[in-house]
Amino acid sequence: MGSTKYITSMGALSRKDNSICFRKDGKNIYIPIENTKEIYCFGEVSLNSKLLDFLGKENVVVHFFNYYEGYSGTFYPREQYMSGKLLIEQVHAFEQKRLKIARSIVIGIGENIYYTLEHYQKHGKSQVGEVMHYIRHELHGQVQKCKDIPELMQVEGDLWYRFYNTFSIFLPEEFVLNKRVKRPPDNPINALISFGNSLLYAKTTTIIYHTHLDQRISFLHTPAERRFSLSLDISEVFKPIITFKTIFDLVNRKRLKVDKHFEKNLNYCLLNEVGRNIFIEALEERLESTFEHAKLHHKVSYRQAIKLDCYKLIKEILEDKPFIPFNIGEKQ
Structure with missing residues (x-):
């Protein structure tokens, strides 16, 4: 670390x-x-x-x-890499190409959910095939039909809902997700999702800080004053293969247990300090694990893959090269 x-x-x-x-x-x-x-x-x-x-x-x-292990905020030093030209072009891209880039993000989420589920299909969990079929044969068409961002966000929400519904197929009963609850999380699986997503969001915030992109100008998520909305965009694609892969491995290998690593109260459920440290270590290992990059022809870590997506977005903004987010199936 x-x-x-x-x-x-x-x-x-x-x-x-x-x-x-x-x-x-x-x-x-x-x-x-x-x-x-x-x-x-x-x-x-x-x-x-x-x-x-x-x-x-x-x-x-x-x-x-905060106390509920959710993201509160960031001390963000003065911009280290400032580019007036990129800022102007990023605003222009938001005005002219927002829907195009946002569609690419949703398709990228779907692709990484597909390959996350494929692992369980190969290990005898054939029931996940229904969601995989939807991603392969219906999602792209639905995304392209969307005429605006709210409509696209509905498709994205439905995609995550379908993904959550597969958890009961390959997770132990005590980690089944009945309903996604965020603030505060109300059961062990919600606690893990909220904590993992918050960490990934913060990781992405740091990575974007070391590029010339402006955090305030996003495409899928509406730019917001209180959050770095571009971090939400970039991290979204990586959730299935970083946050959820970490959760599934820890739960199925029994490294995290309900009776040992969680604090349950009347209205919320949180990881205790031991459980939190186990999760942090596993997430860091996931971020630092490497694979052979199809185009660069050398090993790249998942942390570096997030930064490469930032550079791909810059090329879309400055050079009009289509932004195709990271796809674990192609590792490019």
Whole structure:
């Protein structure tokens, strides 16, 4: 996890010379600033303006999560890579090509759901074939018929609904998803989905920070003042193969158990600290795992694949090269 640091317990962050100091239970833990690109803070973590100034100068992004393990916000240093030309063209693309790019994102989600389910079909879970057939033979047509973003969002919502309905086929009964509930999650599988999606969103936010793209101008999701909406667009395609693949592996291999790794209250369900650390480690391993890139002809990690999608979007914006999101089936 070299460039990523996780603060998973209560304490205080401060600057100490050229290091970051985390004080917990009367003890200091030092985090070297070298090679640190992002910090994740869970629970109550205090910090001061002196530290923020230091982190800003070193271009370190800090993500904050609330009590329910949902994303709260990000300390985003001054833009490191600024391009007036790309900003103008990104706005122009939003005005002229928003629906085209948004359609590509929804099709990309479908492709990665298809290959995620194909794994279970090959292992005897033939019931997932119904959703795979829908993706192959109906989704593309429905996407192309959409005349506006709200209509396309309905198709996307239906796609995720179909995907969620397959979980009972290959997950243990205690992790079956009856209904997607987000704020706060109300059962173990909702807790995992919310936490995983929040982490992936934050990861994508950091990756986009290291490109020339403007976070505020998105295509599938409506640009919003309180969130980096482009991160929602870019991360959406990777959810099936990063967030959900991590969840399915941890649950089916019994690395996460309902009675050991979750805190259940009347109105919510959360991962406990042990469970959270297990999930974070598995997600990082997934992001750093590599595959042979079909076009680059060398190994690429899933983290790098997210950045490559950012560059593909830039080429769509500047060079009018069609934006085709990452497809795990083709690994390109």
